[in-house]
Amino acid sequence: MSGEPQHIDDLHHELKLRGVLGWIEYRLPVFNWINNAVGTNYPTPKNLNYFWNFGALAGIALVIQILTGIVLAAHYVPTVDGAFASVERIMRDVNYGWLFRYVHANGASLFFAIVYVHLFRNLYYGSYKYPRELLWWLGLIILLLMIITAFMGYVLPWGQMSYWGATVITNLFGAIPLIGDNLVLWLWGGYSVGEALLRGFYSLHYLLAFVIAGLAIVHIWALHQHRSNNPLGIDIKGPQDVLPFHPYYTTKDLFGLGIYLIIFAALVFYMPNALGEPDNYIPADPLQTPAHIVPEWYLLPFYAILRAIPDKLGGVMALAAALLVLFAVPWLDTSKVRSARFRPIYRQLFWILVADVFLLGYIGGSPAEGIYIPIGQLATAYYFAHFLILLPIVGKLESPKPLPDSIATAVLEENKRKRARKLPQVGVQPTSAGGHH
Amino acid sequence: MTAEPKGDDGTRRDFIYIATGAFATVGAGIATWPFIDQMNPAADVLALASLEVDISGIQPGHALTVKWRGKPVFIRHRTPEEISQARAVNVADLRDPMRDEDRVQQDKWLIVVGICTHLGCIPLGVKETDPKGDFDGYFCPCHGSHYDSSARVRKGPAPRNLEVPAYEFLTPTLVKIG
Numbered sequence: 001m002s003g004e005p006q007h008i009d010d011l012h013h014e015l016k017l018r019g020v021l022g023w024i025e026y027r028l029p030v031f032n033w034i035n036n037a038v039g040t041n042y043p044t045p046k047n048l049n050y051f052w053n054f055g056a057l058a059g060i061a062l063v064i065q066i067l068t069g070i071v072l073a074a075h076y077v078p079t080v081d082g083a084f085a086s087v088e089r090i091m092r093d094v095n096y097g098w099l100f101r102y103v104h105a106n107g108a109s110l111f112f113a114i115v116y117v118h119l120f121r122n123l124y125y126g127s128y129k130y131p132r133e134l135l136w137w138l139g140l141i142i143l144l145l146m147i148i149t150a151f152m153g154y155v156l157p158w159g160q161m162s163y164w165g166a167t168v169i170t171n172l173f174g175a176i177p178l179i180g181d182n183l184v185l186w187l188w189g190g191y192s193v194g195e196a197l198l199r200g201f202y203s204l205h206y207l208l209a210f211v212i213a214g215l216a217i218v219h220i221w222a223l224h225q226h227r228s229n230n231p232l233g234i235d236i237k238g239p240q241d242v243l244p245f246h247p248y249y250t251t252k253d254l255f256g257l258g259i260y261l262i263i264f265a266a267l268v269f270y271m272p273n274a275l276g277e278p279d280n281y282i283p284a285d286p287l288q289t290p291a292h293i294v295p296e297w298y299l300l301p302f303y304a305i306l307r308a309i310p311d312k313l314g315g316v317m318a319l320a321a322a323l324l325v326l327f328a329v330p331w332l333d334t335s336k337v338r339s340a341r342f343r344p345i346y347r348q349l350f351w352i353l354v355a356d357v358f359l360l361g362y363i364g365g366s367p368a369e370g371i372y373i374p375i376g377q378l379a380t381a382y383y384f385a386h387f388l389i390l391l392p393i394v395g396k397l398e399s400p401k402p403l404p405d406s407i408a409t410a411v412l413e414e415n416k417r418k419r420a421r422k423l424p425q426v427g428v429q430p431t432s433a434g435g436h437h
Numbered sequence: 438m439t440a441e442p443k444g445d446d447g448t449r450r451d452f453i454y455i456a457t458g459a460f461a462t463v464g465a466g467i468a469t470w471p472f473i474d475q476m477n478p479a480a481d482v483l484a485l486a487s488l489e490v491d492i493s494g495i496q497p498g499h500a501l502t503v504k505w506r507g508k509p510v511f512i513r514h515r516t517p518e519e520i521s522q523a524r525a526v527n528v529a530d531l532r533d534p535m536r537d538e539d540r541v542q543q544d545k546w547l548i549v550v551g552i553c554t555h556l557g558c559i560p561l562g563v564k565e566t567d568p569k570g571d572f573d574g575y576f577c578p579c580h581g582s583h584y585d586s587s588a589r590v591r592k593g594p595a596p597r598n599l600e601v602p603a604y605e606f607l608t609p610t611l612v613k614i615g
Contacts, residue, residue, distance in 0.1 A: 067472070093479040093480040094475055095479060096471035
């Protein structure tokens with residue numbers, strides 16, 4: 001050993017392979033490619049908490065959706081007359097068809113849950129800031145595609161909610177001046193939601209899953225350029241700040257995956273219809289609208305924003321703006337400090353935003369009448385005010401707490417504090433840190 | 438915490454590592470089963486696996502093709518000559534030795550799956566105008582396999598006789614295939 005590495009780029013855990021693996025590696029360096037991506041040669045901040053599990057979990061959720069989706073596509077019939085019956089056939093006759101459908105439907109819900117936690121983790125720890133703006137954008141584009149894909153997938157069973165959801169959402173485009181009516185006609189491929197739209201949605205639903213997978217790879221590519229942010233929001237300064245991704249974070253991600261799969265299994269096996277709408281078990285009827293049309297829970301906040309504006313075009317624009325405003329967040333947030341841990345005012349605003357989004361979700365699921373309307377309008381106004389007014393102002397006015405010198409010193413200090421708290425009671429002997437075998 | 442046992446017998450960490458790996462491997466193995474089984478015939482397909490055919494209209498010397506499990510089944514009303522011809526053969530000389538008596542339940546009714554055992558073409562011989570081959574049974578035009586009046590292969594590349602499906606006579610004129 002010729003001294004400790006001084007810079008993170010001096011860390012090298014390259015794989016030296018012999019035999020068959022070496023033969024392959026010489027011609028196609030796939031093993032080092034993997035090792036550099038998620039292996040021992042990918043240095044990761046040593047202080048990541050469990051909120052950093054959600055990126056890997058989102059990737060796994062996508063894989064589950066694609067695998068189950070491929071199976072469902074093999075048994076599904078994309079016609080107005082055959083769709084509903086084919087889904088029922090999948091449920092009753094196809095071997096394990098019920099399992100594939102319940103995993104796919106609940107998997108979509110959990111995918112959104114994971115991605116929302118991932119997104120709010122990002123907002124809390126300021127991960128979107130320089131130099132990760134494009135990484136943030138790629139994530140938002142993935143979310144946008146997820147919303148479109150999930151909506152199209154929801155139409156495929158051709159139940160009442162499928163049909164009327166498709167009708168309501170495609171009619172949104174009718175709000176666009178001049179071309180609106182023709183645009184809707186084009187989307188429908190006819191004079192109402194029907195066969196052409198169903199087949200088109202089926203085709204695109206399948207395609208977009210793979211577009212999302214491709215973008216996810218670009219997302220990870222961009223992530224690896226400047227590496228993960230961390231709960232302190234400060235940059236990696238040297239080798240003492242990092243741990244190799246494997247085995248430290250592969251293990252941590254696998255543990256998170258175990259918890260996730262327990263929740264997933266509980267949903268699929270014990271309450272598979274808890275997150276769905278019973279009305280979608282009624283076959284689509286173009287002559288009868290259900291009394292209360294609501295999207296799936298993960299779109300309810302957006303639905304509330306759409307309904308908050310008492311104007312067709314205005315509502316559609318607010319809906320689009322609710323997503324688009326997120327793209328501007330890296331520049332709307334004027335603070336140089338990333339992590340909310342060191343931003344006392346922003347941290348409170350963050351939790352108010354979380355509460356506001358939950359409130360919007362609740363309003364989105366409630367009927368559009370009475371007190372719900374003004375509450376929805378207030379919550380919508382606050383949502384935009386948070387990003388457009390509060391975020392730029394707070395960054396200028398707030399005085400952040402002092403930042404630690406480095407990740408390593410912060411971690412050591414925290415360990416010291418923990419030990420000091422424990423010592424009087426337990427009497428921990430000063431063991432050598434970690435286990436070496 | 439007490440000191441962990443160390444040494445050649447392995448540590449607590451080794452145990453956890455192997456237990457986790459084994460659990461994940463078994464779990465992944467089990468999870469692949471639904472992916473395989475979903476391709477097996479579904480319940481509605483299995484429910485339609487048998488077929489009842491009214492054979493009262495088939496005259497002696499004539500045959501009928503019915504579709505069963507997506508495949509053609511030949512039902513032939515054999516003439517006495519065809520039956521005696523089938524039984525005159527020396528079974529030991531056959532490529533796929535089988536007695537005619539073992540291939541029919543009622544002498545005059547020959548019921549076989551109409552798929553050539555060579556490469557899966559449908560042999561000719563059901564229609565009156567069809568060539569029936571050199572042995573007065575079925576002839577496969579794809580590669581020239583000849584079947585006799587008991588649908589046993591006599592000439593050509595086919596390795597086995599035409600398959601006899603499971604069937605039963607519900608009444609003298611109603612047969613249930615499958």
